[in-house]
Amino acid sequence: MTQWTAVEGQAFTDILYDRTEGIARISINRPHVHNAFRPETLVEVMKALRHARFDPEIGVVILTGVGGKAFCSGGDQRVRGDDGGYKDEEGVHHLNALDLQREIRTCPKPIVAMVAGWAIGGGNVLQLLCDLTIAADNARFGQTGPRVGSFDAGFGAGILARTIGVKKAKEVWFLCRQYDAQQALEMGWINTVVPLERLEEETVAWCRQMLTLSPTALRVLKAAFNADSDGAAGIQELAGNATALFYMTEEGQEGRDAFLEKRAPDFSRFRRRP
Numbered sequence: 001m002t003q004w005t006a007v008e009g010q011a012f013t014d015i016l017y018d019r020t021e022g023i024a025r026i027s028i029n030r031p032h033v034h035n036a037f038r039p040e041t042l043v044e045v046m047k048a049l050r051h052a053r054f055d056p057e058i059g060v061v062i063l064t065g066v067g068g069k070a071f072c073s074g075g076d077q078r079v080r081g082d083d084g085g086y087k088d089e090e091g092v093h094h095l096n097a098l099d100l101q102r103e104i105r106t107c108p109k110p111i112v113a114m115v116a117g118w119a120i121g122g123g124n125v126l127q128l129l130c131d132l133t134i135a136a137d138n139a140r141f142g143q144t145g146p147r148v149g150s151f152d153a154g155f156g157a158g159i160l161a162r163t164i165g166v167k168k169a170k171e172v173w174f175l176c177r178q179y180d181a182q183q184a185l186e187m188g189w190i191n192t193v194v195p196l197e198r199l200e201e202e203t204v205a206w207c208r209q210m211l212t213l214s215p216t217a218l219r220v221l222k223a224a225f226n227a228d229s230d231g232a233a234g235i236q237e238l239a240g241n242a243t244a245l246f247y248m249t250e251e252g253q254e255g256r257d258a259f260l261e262k263r264a265p266d267f268s269r270f271r272r273r274p
């Protein structure tokens with residue numbers, strides 16, 4: 001059994017945020033609605049995710065749901081308003097699931113979805129956008145949008161099509177069927193399926209394996225996998241890694257030093273590589 005410790009100084013109402021060596025775990029904690037999210041839930045997930053991103057001791061993040069019956073059932077339909085989004089406690093309408101989707105893709109650390117039970121609607125999109133998905137044998141996946149008067153025509157359609165193929169993605173969205181973990185595995189929708197009682201052990205094992213590997217290599221690879229589908233923003237993310245690495249070289253530092261020392265830069269000692 002993994003020992004998890006609540007992250008200090010981080011108080012939340014809709015999520016749990018804890019950690020074990022090198023791994024942060026963010027759990028949506030609304031099991032009474034199968035972990036459906038409201039705007040406040042997503043604000044909290046983003047806050048925890050940013051905290052994990054900036055914690056140098058964390059190398060991998062797990063996103064999951066409390067209770068064993070659901071990862072997440074998407075937007076909480078009880079707070080879906082008539083003014084273009086989900087209503088927060090102040091009455092402001094949001095579609096801030098889209099903000100979280102982008103943050104999952106731009107977080108430079110691998111994010112693993114640990115899925116037990118339902119991953120439906122916006123909940124399926126969240127697990128889809130995580131870098132890896134470990135599912136329990138009770139997991140069920142699907143989209144409900146056309147049934148409940150919604151659609152995710154961004155990552156929810158496009159990345160699903162890239163992941164399982166266009167025909168299958170259209171089937172998922174056009175028919176609103178549900179798929180069990182084995183079917184999802186066969187489609188390449190998820191990475192592996194394990195018995196529910198082994199879900200955490202298996203997920204942590206995958207995370208620990210990534211923790212033994214080069215964080216820079218994983219970071220650049222993550223950006224590379226997203227670059228083309230994220231367009232200019234994806235190239236920006238990938239290119240930012242090149243700039244960061246260049247800043248760590250003597251060649252990059254020569255330009256900065258020359259400016260600060262008010263002299264012409266001397267790049268002559270740096271090779272023009274083939």
Ligand SMILES: CC(C)(COP(=O)(O)OP(=O)(O)OC[C@H]1O[C@@H](n2cnc3c(N)ncnc32)[C@H](O)[C@@H]1OP(=O)(O)O)[C@@H](O)C(=O)NCCC(=O)NCCSC(=O)c1cc(O)c2ccccc2c1O
Nearest residue numbers: 033034036073074075076077097121122144148150151152
């Ligand atoms: C997930 C289910 C298939 C499970 O069915 P089951 O029969 O096992 O359980 P119940 O239906 O009895 O559910 C138990 C309990 O939970 C409540 N509940 C479940 N899901 C939600 C939900 N999403 N919102 C509110 N409440 C929920 C349910 O009412 C029960 O409560 P009781 O008080 O009656 O006990 C089934 O529950 C189901 O189909 N759920 C709805 C799934 C769904 O349609 N989700 C929303 C899809 S749209 C979406 O998520 C979405 C969000 C965004 O932020 C977007 C942003 C931008 C673009 C698109 C977006 C988008 O599409």
